[in-house]
Amino acid sequence: MAFNLDSKVPEGPLAEKWTNHRFNLKLVNPANKRKFKVIVVGSGLAGASAASSLGEMGYNVDCFCYQDSSRRAHSIAAQGGINAAKNYPNDGDSVRRLFYDTIKGGDYRAREANVYRLAEVANDIIDQCVAQGVPFAREYGGLLDNRSFGGAQVSRTFYARGQTGQQLLIGAYQSLSRQIAQGSVKMHVRSEMLDLVMVDGHARGIVVRNLVTGEITRHAADAVLICTGGYGNVFYLSTNAMGCNVTAALQAYKRGAGFANPCYTQIHPTCIPVASDHQSKLTLMSESLRNDGRVWVPKKKDDDRAPNDIPEEERDYYLERRYPSFGNLVPRDVASRAAKERCDAGHGVGTTKLAVYLDFADAISRLGEDVIRARYGNLFQMYEKITAENPYKVPMRIFPAVHYTMGGLWVDYNLQTTIPGLFCLGEANFSDHGANRLGASALMQGLADGYFVAPYTVSDYLANHGAMDADKKVTTSHAEFDKVEGEVRARIDKLMAIKGTKSVDHFHKRLGLIMWENCGMGRTAEGLKQALVEIPKVREEFWKDVRIPGDVAEFNPELEKASRVADFLDFAETMCHDALTREESCGGHYREEHQNEEGEAQRDDVNFVNASVWEYMGEGAAPELTKEELIFENVKLTTRSYK
Amino acid sequence: MRITLHVWRQKNSTDTGGMKEYTVDGVSEDMSFLEMLDLVNENLINEGKEPIAFDHDCREGICGTCSLMINGIAHGPDAAITTCQLHMRSFKDGDAIHIEPWRSLAFPVVRDLVVDRSSFDRIVQAGGYVSINAGAAQDANCLPIPKPDSDTSMDAAACIGCGACVASCPNGSAMLFVSAKIGHLAHLPQGQPERYKRARDMVAQMDAEGFGACSNHYECEAVCPKEIPVKFIAKMNRDFFKATMCSES
Numbered sequence: 001m002a003f004n005l006d007s008k009v010p011e012g013p014l015a016e017k018w019t020n021h022r023f024n025l026k027l028v029n030p031a032n033k034r035k036f037k038v039i040v041v042g043s044g045l046a047g048a049s050a051a052s053s054l055g056e057m058g059y060n061v062d063c064f065c066y067q068d069s070s071r072r073a074h075s076i077a078a079q080g081g082i083n084a085a086k087n088y089p090n091d092g093d094s095v096r097r098l099f100y101d102t103i104k105g106g107d108y109r110a111r112e113a114n115v116y117r118l119a120e121v122a123n124d125i126i127d128q129c130v131a132q133g134v135p136f137a138r139e140y141g142g143l144l145d146n147r148s149f150g151g152a153q154v155s156r157t158f159y160a161r162g163q164t165g166q167q168l169l170i171g172a173y174q175s176l177s178r179q180i181a182q183g184s185v186k187m188h189v190r191s192e193m194l195d196l197v198m199v200d201g202h203a204r205g206i207v208v209r210n211l212v213t214g215e216i217t218r219h220a221a222d223a224v225l226i227c228t229g230g231y232g233n234v235f236y237l238s239t240n241a242m243g244c245n246v247t248a249a250l251q252a253y254k255r256g257a258g259f260a261n262p263c264y265t266q267i268h269p270t271c272i273p274v275a276s277d278h279q280s281k282l283t284l285m286s287e288s289l290r291n292d293g294r295v296w297v298p299k300k301k302d303d304d305r306a307p308n309d310i311p312e313e314e315r316d317y318y319l320e321r322r323y324p325s326f327g328n329l330v331p332r333d334v335a336s337r338a339a340k341e342r343c344d345a346g347h348g349v350g351t352t353k354l355a356v357y358l359d360f361a362d363a364i365s366r367l368g369e370d371v372i373r374a375r376y377g378n379l380f381q382m383y384e385k386i387t388a389e390n391p392y393k394v395p396m397r398i399f400p401a402v403h404y405t406m407g408g409l410w411v412d413y414n415l416q417t418t419i420p421g422l423f424c425l426g427e428a429n430f431s432d433h434g435a436n437r438l439g440a441s442a443l444m445q446g447l448a449d450g451y452f453v454a455p456y457t458v459s460d461y462l463a464n465h466g467a468m469d470a471d472k473k474v475t476t477s478h479a480e481f482d483k484v485e486g487e488v489r490a491r492i493d494k495l496m497a498i499k500g501t502k503s504v505d506h507f508h509k510r511l512g513l514i515m516w517e518n519c520g521m522g523r524t525a526e527g528l529k530q531a532l533v534e535i536p537k538v539r540e541e542f543w544k545d546v547r548i549p550g551d552v553a554e555f556n557p558e559l560e561k562a563s564r565v566a567d568f569l570d571f572a573e574t575m576c577h578d579a580l581t582r583e584e585s586c587g588g589h590y591r592e593e594h595q596n597e598e599g600e601a602q603r604d605d606v607n608f609v610n611a612s613v614w615e616y617m618g619e620g621a622a623p624e625l626t627k628e629e630l631i632f633e634n635v636k637l638t639t640r641s642y643k
Numbered sequence: 644m645r646i647t648l649h650v651w652r653q654k655n656s657t658d659t660g661g662m663k664e665y666t667v668d669g670v671s672e673d674m675s676f677l678e679m680l681d682l683v684n685e686n687l688i689n690e691g692k693e694p695i696a697f698d699h700d701c702r703e704g705i706c707g708t709c710s711l712m713i714n715g716i717a718h719g720p721d722a723a724i725t726t727c728q729l730h731m732r733s734f735k736d737g738d739a740i741h742i743e744p745w746r747s748l749a750f751p752v753v754r755d756l757v758v759d760r761s762s763f764d765r766i767v768q769a770g771g772y773v774s775i776n777a778g779a780a781q782d783a784n785c786l787p788i789p790k791p792d793s794d795t796s797m798d799a800a801a802c803i804g805c806g807a808c809v810a811s812c813p814n815g816s817a818m819l820f821v822s823a824k825i826g827h828l829a830h831l832p833q834g835q836p837e838r839y840k841r842a843r844d845m846v847a848q849m850d851a852e853g854f855g856a857c858s859n860h861y862e863c864e865a866v867c868p869k870e871i872p873v874k875f876i877a878k879m880n881r882d883f884f885k886a887t888m889c890s891e892s
């Protein structure tokens with residue numbers, strides 16, 4: 001059964017769509033708002049902003065997160081900044097330019113109308129955050145400072161030292177705290193959504209496990225918002241937090257929500273390389289470092305000399321060589337692939353040979369160590385803490401790492417999934433970044449969705465479909481809740497009953513390796529087919545041989561991990577199917593079969609100007625594909641060139 | 644390296660708990676402290692025993708989830724980092740390491756090394772915000788803020804809410820945490836309308852949660868992974884006194 005994908009993009013000129021649409025959306029009378037309950041799963045930028053805004057409007061909100069406090073969602077880790085087209089530097093920025101850069105950066109695989117709206121509301125986000133007390137960087141005149149970021153020729157990135165995500169999240173957390181104090185939002189921490197409950201085709205609630213007591217609880221509502229972040233941890237090693245997962249989105253997918261472009265993964269070029277088998281996560285070194293650092297590898301293969309012993313003429317500054325006009329500042333996908341190409345060709349450095357140098361020697365001799373310290377001091381310190389090497393003296397070693405997932409639950413212009421009443425916000429949805437996300441635009445999207453889009457569109461859904469009368473409301477005693485809770489319990493019991501011999505991490509690492517090798521930076525039909533053979537084997541073994549110590553009814557981190565890894569094992573194949581059927585290279589998706597003579601990505605604008613939306617067909621069965629054609633009326637599709 | 648660990652084990656909040664000894668071989672200096680614990684847990688699981696529960700998420704020093712007393716020092720021997728940023732090269736072969744959870748009445752133990760810090764959230768709920776609804780803001784540049792004020796605000800806002808300050812204080816005081824939130828907002832014009840009410844309400848909640856008072860030991864500042872200075876406590880006290888003296892509502 002193919003999806004009927006109605007994007008609900010409003011009529012009219014691009015710049016007027018959102019204004020017109022807002023006018024046409026139905027409102028809920030203030031006195032009636034408190035008769036509705038909305039569930040928000042997730043308290044990152046998307047979830048916290050949505051929950052607090054809906055609370056402010058007068059709805060009853062139940063918000064959930066798996067951490068011990070809503071303030072710890074992984075949005076906290078974002079370093080670089082957030083974009084907006086304020087044009088404060090007077091350098092020619094505009095809503096239209098931000099829209100254009102984002103569409104182009106995404107390699108023309110996002111929906112025009114959504115991206116335009118994102119650019120439009122971005123300015124409101126900055127206003128909102130400043131009013132909340134977010135201490136953005138300022139100039140001596142007291143006005144806000146901007147910096148530049150990859151993929152743009154204007155300075156439009158607002159930042160708070162190297163902790164922009166933290167400060168934006170704290171702002172949203174404060175607003176959320178205010179609503180919690182006022183009683184409009186009830187916060188459930190250390191609570192993990194394990195399944196979605198649907199009644200008559202509409203999302204009507206969730207089933208949750210309390211991670212402290214192990215208790216399984218039911219929660220009914222008039223609408224459900226999934227704001228659970230990205231699934232980069234399917235690769236085991238990534239820049240994501242340890243708990244980031246696909247669970248909520250996967251359960252929605254299994255219950256009938258379309259999953260769009262699951263293979264679009266962003267691999268960030270500048271991360272600290274893997275040091276050993278014990279490595280549990282990868283640390284990002286901000287993109288901004290490429291403003292002053294030069295990337296190189298030795299010209300000689302397997303060169304074991306220390307970097308400072310390699311003379312200038314024996315170094316290959318391969319980004320400057322291949323891309324003379326952008327040099328070290330090419331976009332993330334291009335920089336990552338180029339590093340992999342050099343390492344594959346035997347020029348990698350460090351003990352593992354899976355690293356390239358990022359060298360600041362030139363910048364230090366030109367600007368002085370103090371200037372470099374002022375710009376990047378905290379990053380250099382972080383690097384030294386992890387590697388015990390001083391980057392002022394020795395070049396940094398860096399390598400690409402999984403960072404962000406552009407794919408996610410398919411949503412229409414209203415951020416509603418293919419399941420009525422189920423909305424998806426933030427990194428968890430697929431909407432705005434196409435095949436490649438530009439720096440500083442994820443924070444913007446999460447807050448746009450939560451503060452300025454969902455409050456309107458969710459209200460419209462409630463006005464049209466919400467049951468006002470108490471006796472018409474779905475309650476947790478509905479038979480569907482019995483059924484779903486039963487399934488959740490059965491699955492947990494099944495996991496606990498395996499009592500095998502290998503740890504959860506053992507399986508997660510194996511899955512991660514399969515995905516990294518076959519569905520990572522470079523993908524081939526052969527590799528993807530191989531992954532589709534190997535993943536089910538690991539899954540089968542997992543369900544026979546995983547060992548989860550402890551009990552169900554207690555704080556049990558191994559059980560939490562097992563449940564998440566089981567979901568990654570279910571999900572990974574859909575990513576591979578998606579990568580296999582997308583017979584082109586675009587953005588972060590690079591099919592080695594589709595490159596030009598110079599090794600650059602080759603898009604296919606005849607057959608693939610679409611979003612691939614997958615429908616779950618059962619465990620082990622191939623999912624079914626429906627395509628949403630993307631219509632470009634305002635931009636011309638061109639080849640991205642950084643030469 | 645071979646390391647001997649003495650770890651606090653406690654099944655749940657009602658269990659009495661106690662120290663247990665473990666030996667772990669094959670620790671490399673590149674490992675982070677938490678990766679060393681991962682290794683211990685992998686071994687325990689393979690032996691059919693229950694792994695050690697500890698809190699962590701971002702593993703890069705920003706989420707504030709990790710929380711261990713390592714040889715009696717919150718976040719371990721190195722200054723200005725969190726437990727997850729500590730690496731085993733700070734230890735040597737044959738070392739014995741004592742690991743305990745945060746120690747404070749207001750942070751009850753959940754299991755082993757995991758504690759309940761929801762008291763921090765309740766303190767923020769008591770007033771640690773600016774009352775502004777989404778959509779009600781004026782243009783961000785309408786209100787210039789002197790850079791030094793904004794920088795000071797950011798110094799305080801850098802707090803990650805980990806609770807190391809409380810765990811290290813002989814009085815179990817939360818003054819550094821609370822003053823960081825109050826200081827963050829008090830240095831901005833946006834924080835002025837509710838400034839004194841905020842100080843009064845947050846301090847009242849802090850007391851209600853059972854945190855102790857500050858008697859100037861400054862242990863908090865010494866262990867703070869974000870190096871938040873105690874001057875914010877003095878500033879908070881001034882705001883608090885003003886709030887109670889003037890007792891405006």
Ligand SMILES: Cc1cc2nc3c(=O)[nH]c(=O)nc-3n(C[C@H](O)[C@H](O)[C@H](O)COP(=O)(O)OP(=O)(O)OC[C@H]3O[C@@H](n4cnc5c(N)ncnc54)[C@H](O)[C@@H]3O)c2cc1C
Binds near residue numbers: 046047239403441
């Ligand atoms: C190291 C790093 C640096 C970055 N830097 C930047 C940057 O400079 N600029 C930029 O724009 N973007 C950046 N990004 C990307 C950006 O931070 C994220 O895409 C964005 O913050 C995601 O926000 P979110 O609200 O969608 O999800 P998250 O912040 O990940 O929040 C997810 C929430 O869902 C909850 N949750 C998850 N699963 C469940 C479940 N099953 N049940 C209940 N709750 C659940 C979690 O508890 C959490 O509250 C960076 C990302 C990383 C990893």
Ligand code: FES
Binds near residue numbers: 703705707708
């Ligand atoms: S795990 Fe996030 S600060 Fe240590």
